[in-house]
Amino acid sequence: MGVIAAARPGSPVTKSKGLAKGREAITGYLFILVPMVLFLVLNIGSIFYSLYISVWHWNIRSGPETLLGTKNYLTALGDPIFQQAVTNTLYYTAVWVPLAMALGLFLAVLVNQKIRGQTFFRAAFYFPAIASSAAITVLWIFLLEPDGLFNAARAALGINPIFALFGYTDSQNWLGNSSTAMNSIIILNAWTTSGTFMLFYLASLQAISQDVYEAAAIDGASGVQAFWSITFPLLKPAHYFVGTVAVIGGLQLFDQAYLAGSVDGSPDNALMTMVLYLYRSAFGGSFDFGYAAAVGIILFVMIFSATLVQRRLFGAAPSW
């Protein structure tokens, strides 16, 4: 078509080409119209609306009442419970990220062995990652009850003396005790997300050429040596990628904390996370939306800075 038009400049074909170009543009805009309107209002618009709401005392029923300026921000930053929420979230992220990554890598190495039925294990290990977070969390709560399966199992296995060394009683209330509640959530989420990290690592493992292993074997390296001196360093891009994904996810911990600790992050704010604090500010009784909006902005700045720092350090996500 282009050739014909070029060959006969000024002919009706050129005119119809311009017309087709206009039609193409209009079609393009029509095809993206609905998503772009939704994005501009509910995503981009949300940021600016949030900034506006955050400087008001804004009640859900009456709307904006008093202009507060930066007072909502200062109140949030000075609130001991908010500080507790930040501490808890950072602790969760600092422990959960390496744990889930290590488990994911371990599983990836396992299912990467040439073994009959490995595709079944791959599929099985990934399943907790795609099951409902609410269902798995309530199930976890049930297992960790003082008279639940976990306590019964360790009694049956006779390993309670080991737990006693750490000061845990035979009928430890794991989620009901403020010293063990967050760790219980960390283990739950390490289990469920390790499946996703396993698949990310697996893709990278399979991209490593077998030649390097053959060379190492000829040099007499053992399997463990080969792992630490070849596999682990070669997975560097995967470590960075999985780590970035994990940190961003970790800072947004909400579902499990809310289900196990309700809106207050019980017991004693042990499960209060940054997002739970935000949710509580908006829907926890006071319905102070101006304050909640300010908390949302603070959260966004924190998560976004974490992303930027990681990008600075490790480069952009591979897909871009």
Added chain:
Amino acid sequence: MIKAVESIEPRPAPVVAPVGDRNAHWRRRVAVFLMVAYGLLMFVPFAWSVVTSFKTLPDSVQMTFLPNPFTTQGWEFAFTKLQPPIPMLMLNSAAIAGAATVTNLVLGSLAGYAFARLRFPGREALFLIVLATLMIPDQLRLVPVYLMLNAAGLTHGFAQYIGLVTVLAISGTSIFFMRQYFLTIPKDLEEAARIDGAGFFTTFWRVMLPLAGPALATVAVLQFQGTWNGFFWPLILLQDSNHFTLPLGLAAFRLAGGFTTNWPPQMATIVMATLPILVLYLFFQRYFVPSVAKTGLTG
């Protein structure tokens, strides 16, 4: 089950280093042992939920594996007395997940095609906006989105569904994924259709869409699974318990239960929340690969 999973595994098994590795045999045995052990360990919680759902309440905290006596009381409670009962929770979940899946397929494929193939001024800038939405955490949007929907009257009664589906209607991920797929389709076919005089929509509908089957399936499966399991937006936007989805029903049941939790019906609800995803997973496993676009950009 094993057969079904194995038959759709697309990638051939990698070759283990054949040279000079006398320990390979033992390493494989250790790996099999560890995989079976870990597999059993993670199978136990799910099995325990199924078993417990057939127990009586006093029996539910006993550690006997087989229910004694075996009872379907828990299931009957969950299906009739629970407020709202499981069938209604499932219907709500399925309706919302179905609606969000359809909107993402329709809007995502149209917009993905436009960004991949159609030329119009501002295309790159607009696509940057699509990518930018993936960087904005949902939590930041909680307050403004709720207030906007509230002002539009979409937070009460049946309109709650419309409000929720509006928020979930299209994700940047769906558009991004469809666009990437359309970019891999050769242009010759389209050009042939265009020369035959087909319009842009006809080309999209008759030529491109039928070629995009795998991408559509991936978007559909991931969107349905994500919405079915979704917790954050339903919790914010569904205020009325009759409109709850399964995860919200579980949360309400759990948080209202306090110290006298009625475990058997709660376990029945867990089974019903997990089972549909398990079935979906068994049939469409190959579409469940975690896409970088989905997990990598939104966390």
